[in-house]
Amino acid sequence: MTATVQHRPNAHAPAALTKDHAAAHNKLTARLAEVLDAGESIPCLDSPHAADWIADGRDAQDAHDRAVAGCRPCPALTDCALYALAYPEPAGVWGAMTPTDRQTAHRPGDTP
Ligand code: SF4
Known part of the structure; x- marks a missing residue:
């Protein structure tokens, strides 16, 4: 059975995402389901x-310091980190990065 995953920090409704963003998010969600199906922890x-x-x-x-750890x-x-750098989420910790970390790492004009 495949696990159903909603990546917790994601507050976006799927309709609010671009097609590419939604595809990348779905890919990450599928990866998380693989991890859970393998009996590992997220x-x-x-x-x-x-x-x-x-x-x-x-x-x-x-709280974010604890989440990063x-x-x-x-x-x-x-x-998760590659996804978060390609499509910076405005809030929450993703891939061991805070919103500030992601803003620092992601320069405008970078391609995903
Ligand atoms: S890297 Fe962090 S935010 Fe991303 S799935 Fe794992 S625990 Fe969640």
Whole structure:
């Protein structure tokens, strides 16, 4: 049976994504399903502290620091980081990167 995955930090409705973005997101979601089907853990989905990945407001920095550390052992880290750099999400921790990390790493005009 294939796991159903909604990557937790993603707040976008699929209709709000461009065709390429949606395809890339679907590819990442499929990769996460593979990981879960293999019996491995995805920290942002499985951690009791999963809220750290989507923290907002005053305590967000500490929560994001914990989430970045939590991403490190994720079997999908590379896939998630490449996705997040190609299609920077405005919020949440993706691929061990905070929104600020992604803004710093992604220069306008870069191609996905
Ligand atoms: S790298 Fe981090 S944000 Fe991406 S799927 Fe893994 S735990 Fe979640």
